[in-house]
Amino acid sequence: MANDYVFNDQLPVAPLKIAALESCRVLAGKVNDHIVDFRRNDIEELKRREADLHYRGYDVDSYLLSCGCPRFGSGEAKGIIKESVRGTDIFAMVDITNYSISYTVNGYTNHMSPDDHFQDLKRIIGACSATAHRVNVIMPFLYESRQHKRSKRESLDCAMALEELTAMGVSNIITFDAHDPRVQNAIPLHGFDNFMPTYQFVKAFLRHYPNLPIDKDHLMVISPDEGAMDRAVYLANNLSVDMGMFYKRRDYSRVVGGRNPIVAHEFLGASV
Known part of the structure; x- marks a missing residue:
């Protein structure tokens, strides 16, 4: 055709x-x-x-x-x-x-x-x-996309990688669901496309579970942390189901392995 x-x-x-x-x-x-x-x-x-x-x-x-x-x-x-x-x-x-x-x-x-x-x-x-x-x-x-901002004395690896690629002559960079698409600010004069595969995710999910009823009584979208809230809200609104999220409670008085240890995972939302 x-x-x-x-x-x-x-x-x-x-x-x-x-x-x-x-x-x-x-x-x-x-x-x-x-x-x-x-x-x-x-x-x-x-x-x-x-x-x-x-x-x-x-x-x-x-x-x-x-x-x-x-x-x-x-x-x-x-x-x-x-x-x-x-x-x-x-x-x-x-x-x-x-x-x-x-x-x-x-x-x-x-x-x-x-x-x-x-x-x-x-x-x-x-x-x-x-x-x-x-x-x-x-x-x-996207390479080093989790190191997208500086909170202490840290290297900005994602920004450096993007600048390195453009310095080598790369015109456009295409990625999917970047951790923070604002890293494109490091290369404002070059192409940076961040495509969201939400539709492909839902399509694969429904194909794998063809008998899953999509309603508030059988399905709930839960975000594992605050960073995935936007994605969870988008999916919950389009599927017309309830949403919840986990909040990582940390102990900011201690540093273990370069980060504050997680004390507990608190669930916020309606009863599962």
């Missing part, structure tokens, strides 16, 4: 290439398959209207870029792209929370941390930013 619309007289910025790091290859494969089908249907619709989209690299079998980050015996790595990206629009995809990938350091097995994934992302950007028309980063979980 052809798409309901076409981009009338509007060409893409440049030929598309998806630079999927090992941590995000499965998701990137699904994105690639969707774009391939989408654009082929687009071509069919344009031909039906006696028009054609003459554009280099618009309709190809795959938009995935052949790239990788091999490591030396010392554990150090390098970014390699195995095809030309001159004049292309690069979308680098990385999942910094994929802990399943391991590598060897001096004979020891080491699982990749968010820092390792972020370094690999910078290696791929460094390998292609000089010749690519534009570089974009898709990071489903």
Whole structure:
């Protein structure tokens, strides 16, 4: 079935290439398959209207870029792209929370941390930013997003990471449900898109529990802390159910492990 619309007289910025790091290859494969089908249907619709989209690299079998980050015996790595990206629009995809990938350091097995994934992302950007028309980063979980503000003598890691990426030539950064989207203030002149996957969450939830009755007698939305209140309020209002939340009562007279210990979890709301 052809798409309901076409981009009338509007060409893409440049030929598309998806630079999927090992941590995000499965998701990137699904994105690639969707774009391939989408654009082929687009071509069919344009031909039906006696028009054609003459554009280099618009309709190809795959938009995935052949790239990788091999490591030396010392554990150090390098970014390699195995095809030309001159004049292309690069979308680098990385999942910094994929802990399943391991590598060897001096004979020891080491699982990749968010820092390792972020370094690999910078290696791929460094390998292609000089010749690519534009570089974009898709990071489903924003790197260091929990360290988004300074409360004591602390480093602002998320802001530094965003500034580091833009300094390397990244034009746009795309993430989902950032811990605090106000971190984009660190890069006000660059693109920062924070998409909320609320609809996808509800759809997956209802598909997994198809017989779940959505009413006040059978369902209640509970926020685990104050930080998730906005999300819980949004879900409760749209599903027309009750809402509650947990409040973490802390002992501010002591510091254990760099933070004030939690004394108790107090539940606020109607009876479950």
